[in-house]
Amino acid sequence: MGNFFTGRSNRQEYWISVAILIAAALALAYFQMQAASAAITIMWIITWIRRLHDIGRPAWWSVLPLLVVVVLAIAGIALGGKAFEEVILAAEGGKAIGPNDPGFAIVALVVLVGLLFQFGFTIWLGIKKGDAGDNKFGAPPKD
Secondary structure, X not given: OOOOOOOOOOHHHHHHHHHHHXXXXXXHHHXXXXXXXXXXXXXXXXXXXXXXXXXXXXXXXXHHHHHHHHHXXXXXXXXXXXXXXXXXXXXXXXXXXXXXXXXXXXXXXXXXXXXXXXXXXXXXXXXXXXXXXXXXXXXXXXX
């Protein structure tokens, strides 16, 4: 068995992996198994890395969507302060939250922008054509 972090994935393999990861994430959410979400995140990053290799980009590019989420969270804390924190803690505790809660708008904006960036990154990787020949990450994947 090869190393997950090396090699290249063509677009078809990538989209199949993305579909499986989305199905797994939805199943875990349905059964309220949030602890397993770390495994899904790791597999998602591996999927991104292999696709990045196919388009000739280094693995560290896979950190960009995660970095955006961290920056957005810091911005949310800076802008929303205690209200931002209270909405996050309430949501984690299973308490119903809504638009009337102080800090809700900032949390919603942070989550929306973070998701849009991650979805955009995922779609970009899925539509970008891979390098036709060998690149520094190996030979092109077989169809």
